Amino acid sequence: xxxxKFLCDAERCIECNGCVTACKAEHxxxxxxxxxxxxxxxxxxxxxxxxxxxxxxxxxxxxxxxxPVDCFYKTSEGVVLHDKDLCIxxxxxxxxCPFGAPQFPQDxxxxxxxxxxxxxxCAGGPEADNSEAEFKKYGRNRLAEGKLPxxxxxxxxxxxxxxxxxxxxxxxxxxxTKRGKGADLWGWDAAYGKPESKxxxxxxxxx
Amino acid sequence: xxxxxxxxxxAIGASALLAAGCGDKPMVYxxxxxxxxxxxxxxxxxxxxxxxxxxxxxxxARNQSQNEYSRDIASAR
Numbered sequence: 118x119x120x121x122k123f124l125c126d127a128e129r130c131i132e133c134n135g136c137v138t139a140c141k142a143e144h145x146x147x148x149x150x151x152x153x154x155x156x157x158x159x160x161x162x163x164x165x166x167x168x169x170x171x172x173x174x175x176x177x178x179x180x181x182x183x184x185p186v187d188c189f190y191k192t193s194e195g196v197v198l199h200d201k202d203l204c205i206x207x208x209x210x211x212x213x214c215p216f217g218a219p220q221f222p223q224d225x226x227x228x229x230x231x232x233x234x235x236x237x238x239c240a241g242g243p244e245a246d247n248s249e250a251e252f253k254k255y256g257r258n259r260l261a262e263g264k265l266p267x268x269x270x271x272x273x274x275x276x277x278x279x280x281x282x283x284x285x286x287x288x289x290x291x292x293x294t295k296r297g298k299g300a301d302l303w304g305w306d307a308a309y310g311k312p313e314s315k316x317x318x319x320x321x322x323x324x
Numbered sequence: 325x326x327x328x329x330x331x332x333x334x335a336i337g338a339s340a341l342l343a344a345g346c347g348d349k350p351m352v353y354x355x356x357x358x359x360x361x362x363x364x365x366x367x368x369x370x371x372x373x374x375x376x377x378x379x380x381x382x383x384x385a386r387n388q389s390q391n392e393y394s395r396d397i398a399s400a401r
Binding site: 240269 | 354363369393
């Protein structure tokens with residue numbers, strides 16, 4: 118069984134925003150909602166690094182833990198999805214997410230916050246696969262078409278890899294061996310590490 | 325039945341229907357468990373006809389096409 122994950126190679130990302138555009142176009146995402154974005158660290162400084170960030174579909178997803186209405190679920194492929202019919206737009210998931218992935222459309226009056234929207238790993242939602250209702254609420258379901266997320270497949274430099282964890286980590290390992298540098302993987306531990314095996318933070322201690 | 329009685333009967337019937345629509349669905353909340361609609365598997369559709377093996381084959385081909393060191397574009401199509 119495939120275990121779906123994202124992997125961003127900071128050595129390769131050229132900040133072209135192709136992944137952002139692919140995502141927006143694929144799912145017809147409204148203005149103000151960015152399921153995926155590119156973040157540049159040390160922008161303008163020689164040696165700057167860019168990374169493409171979205172929902173990482175964490176192994177032990179904090180959004181699932183804090184949701185007061187339990188609208189999140191995880192598919193057998195390890196994709197974290199949610200039911201928009203249950204979401205109350207409270208924003209707890211946004212505060213819990215280490216990647217800032219949950220997005221809230223704010224097109225109503227008085228700063229009204231709508232139902233949460235996030236990357237679905239192009240796997241739609243609980244509506245019938247590839248139905249109009251699913252597309253409207255969650256975007257296209259590429260996984261049900263036997264395809265991988267549009268952002269990863271459209272990435273020109275293949276900095277962003279998406280798919281079965283074993284396969285993409287093997288691709289990355291090969292790559293690092295061949296180029297001989299850049300083995301640090303941003304966000305991988307935060308998303309797919311095992312926090313329960315790490316020692317608990319001490320009161321007053323520095324993290 | 326006179327016209328007035330008929331109207332009265334219809335009005336009573338309509339108000340009963342309206343009142344029936346006001347009921348709230350009972351919801352049993354299970355702490356920490358997903359409360360929403362069930363989702364289907366990605367291979368439960370017309371394309372893969374319930375074959376998980378076929379779906380995994382398609383995904384694997386797509387996965388491999390991300391590796392430019394051993395890219396096989398033809399198999400991903």
